[in-house]
Amino acid sequence: MSEEIRIPDEAVASAESHCGRPVRWDLISSRRGSVVWKGVGPSASVALKAGQGDGAPITSREITVAERLPGHSPLIASGRTEATTWLITPWHHGPSTWDVFHTVRTTHQGTQEARDAAVDLCLAVADLHRQGWVHGDLQPDHAIHTRTGIQLIDWTWATSRALTPSRIFRGGLPHLLAPELAAEIKAGHRPVKVTPAAETYTLTATLWRSATGTWPFDYTAACKTEGSITGPGARQLIASGQLPPTLAPQWPAVLSVLRIAMAAPPEARPSASDLALLIADAAQ
């Protein structure tokens, strides 16, 4: 279904008035009723996200977040046709956290670029938490490391005191969920509320994933192959607290900081700004 989503005429007109004409459209991703294009014009580049079917309410919520969240993800335009809900935001130029950690993953050596990127990401999340917001869906692909700083993307599930969680939210990428949040979701608590401490766990797990290419817990004893684990299955296993941590050979000084942070109970977990300091010290 999602392959058939077309760029609405009104979105093209909005992009042309922002970027100049002509705008070249590159398809970036198309998943679960949600399509992202990069639009490149003579004076600016934009991201256009369009949702249809199950993707439409999800895109609507991202629009609501963009309207309310100060200083992040500025909304250039948004709209709705009978079939499609869409929004346009600035395109952020730079590698994702996953991209920045490529050398660490493949050579097993830490790099100054990866250390700086990890610290910047932690400080960006700390800033967000200080503003009373949580992103709700941190992942290695959801932070762009630009020349002028971190830009988080895919804000659909962000919350604050003034914007309560959506009832269709299921906690974000299951493998990166804090165990206490996985347990709450499994127990049926709705809506799913991501606390700053749970998000800091996901931030740590995001860095672990980026540095190692593995998930924080080793599922092999519980499931024959990682691919056989469903989202609910992963949540149940993480909530059980019975999974062994994954072992990985990359960058031992930093991985040990991440491992200790992930093993701490929520009340003793380092905050995002603590994590920035711990990583900066460990990676000297």
Ligand SMILES: Nc1ncnc2c1ncn2[C@@H]1O[C@H](COP(=O)(O)OP(=O)(O)OP(=O)(O)O)[C@@H](O)[C@H]1O
């Ligand atoms: N503003 C942006 N600047 C740069 N890249 C972007 C931007 N928005 C989206 N992207 C790129 O498009 C990809 C998909 O965007 P996004 O995560 O918002 O869509 P999605 O439909 O929620 O995807 P998924 O469900 O896989 O998370 C991102 O991983 C990123 O590579």
Ligand SMILES: [Mg+2]
């Ligand atoms: Mg996404």
